[in-house]
Amino acid sequence: MTGAQWKEFDFDKMIWTIPPERVKQNKGGERIHKVPITNNMVIMLDELRAAFSYLCSAYVFPSTCSVKCRPGEKPIDRHSLSRAVNRKLSLFEVPKFTPHDLRRTIATRLGDSDIDTDPIVVEKILNHQLQGVQKVYNLQEYMMKRKAALEHWGHKFSFLDKE
Numbered sequence: 001m002t003g004a005q006w007k008e009f010d011f012d013k014m015i016w017t018i019p020p021e022r023v024k025q026n027k028g029g030e031r032i033h034k035v036p037i038t039n040n041m042v043i044m045l046d047e048l049r050a051a052f053s054y055l056c057s058a059y060v061f062p063s064t065c066s067v068k069c070r071p072g073e074k075p076i077d078r079h080s081l082s083r084a085v086n087r088k089l090s091l092f093e094v095p096k097f098t099p100h101d102l103r104r105t106i107a108t109r110l111g112d113s114d115i116d117t118d119p120i121v122v123e124k125i126l127n128h129q130l131q132g133v134q135k136v137y138n139l140q141e142y143m144m145k146r147k148a149a150l151e152h153w154g155h156k157f158s159f160l161d162k163e
Contacts, residue, residue, distance in 0.1 A: 002076050004016070005060065039151065040151075056072060059072070060075075063076050081099045082099055103126060121145045
């Protein structure tokens with residue numbers, strides 16, 4: 001995510017297309033990952049663009065300090081979020097976790113009764129390959145269902161805007 005570039009976002013179609021070179025578990029290097037853009041994502045992306053507009057960067061999360069290049073020329077380091085989380089853990093008195101652990105949280109919570117997301121849709125959100133017969137015969141991307149699930153998930157955090 002830290003390497004995301006603005007050119008990957010199609011705000012007309014509301015799709016973020018992650019190119020093959022940044023898709024994990026991409027044997028053969030041909031698989032792209034399409035992520036539906038939710039309303040909350042648009043708000044956050046607009047805020048990020050405004051916050052870093054002075055850098056005129058191609059990156060959504062541009063590096064603002066670097067000894068090897070000019071600010072905005074490269075994205076932030078891929079471990080930046082993990083380091084920031086680790087610095088703040090003691091302040092919030094929460095058990096140690098990594099940003100990657102949030103994938104498990106999302107996968108679990110999308111199955112809650114108020115969201116009730118189909119497990120196959122969860123797999124697609126996480127960009128997991130389907131297994132067995134599903135892998136061979138089910139070529140559906142479930143974009144509308146993925147977007148609906150992610151919109152619902154985003155609404156769970158709308159209270160954060162009010163604080």
